[in-house]
Amino acid sequence: MNRHFINTWVSNSELGRTRSLREPIAKKREREGKPFDTTHPLAQAIMKGWKTGSQKGSPVDSYVISPEFELMGKQQFTELEIAGISQKEYYHTFLKDALEEKQPGLGNIVLTREHLVEEVLDVFRTPAVGYLDYTVVVIDLTSFENGGTLTIDIKIGRDKGDGEFYLFDEDGELSIDEEEPKDALTGTWGEPCDTRQITYRFERGQRFKLGASGYWDEGEMCINAFLAKISVEENPNGTVQ
Structure with missing residues (x-):
């Protein structure tokens, strides 16, 4: 199934989701001269995902995003930690449902x-x-x-x-x-x-x-x-x- 995906990591704190880190990160960017473009379509899709589906706290969210930067699915890390259902099975179902346009996790x-x-x-x-x-x-x-x-x-x-x-x-x-x-x-x-x-x-x-x-x-x-x-x-x- 990996042939259907390109994987990348984006820090939530870099996008400003963690309120307490906004000011320190802004100062770091100013000091290093490395701005972060939150208007990029990928960043916008991720930020849209914060407000879509479950709002429960999770340290990591997995998103499936189309080549056109449309949000196709959302999976929170905390909801993979379930006894009785393997993480592999649960996550595979999530990816499969996203490819079938079932919009998993989007509510x-x-x-x-x-x-x-x-x-x-x-x-x-x-x-x-x-x-x-x-x-x-x-x-x-x-x-x-x-x-x-x-x-x-x-x-x-x-x-x-x-x-x-x-x-x-x-x-x-x-x-x-x-x-x-x-x-x-x-x-x-x-x-x-x-x-x-x-x-x-x-x-x-x-x-x-x-x-x-x-x-x-x-x-x-x-x-x-x-x-x-x-x-x-x-x-x-x-x-x-």
Whole structure:
């Protein structure tokens, strides 16, 4: 697969992401006379990646960027450290999904009549504050004007940590202060190695948000993986059965 990629490293601090280092680095550049062009398309693509998908802290982010400098995928280093799924397998899936234009890590799943099923591999973790700490997947079903049935089949990883999964509409509040968020349309929970399913009937094309979180009362910080198979069955006559 390496033949599809050119690899390079870019320091986040050089781009100004680390606030405490901005002034020292600026002085260093002035002293050495080596400016860093943050307007370059590669730098701009990386900086866009900071604001896309998961916002959780990570010392290293991996990005897949097209020859036209379009962001194709994002993978955080901290989310490779998952017992039960090898780093090699996880990272290979990330690269493969990026090449297939599935936009892994960018937080959006788009289903259409020609593309009715999508899989998402991600992680959830025990909340450090509040009851929930969401990993969010945006599900775009706007092309199904007549409505239909959304099905999410969830497989929870083998590591420690129970998982909670809630479905929201596009404008629903992902509250962290409620054990069961009031804006959730439906939801489920499970233990390691469990399989669960969420189904929801919708009357018109719209966007949803799937929020995955670890259980708040684990007694220790846990990070576990989940695989979500997201599919839709369109209602042909516009009336949800």
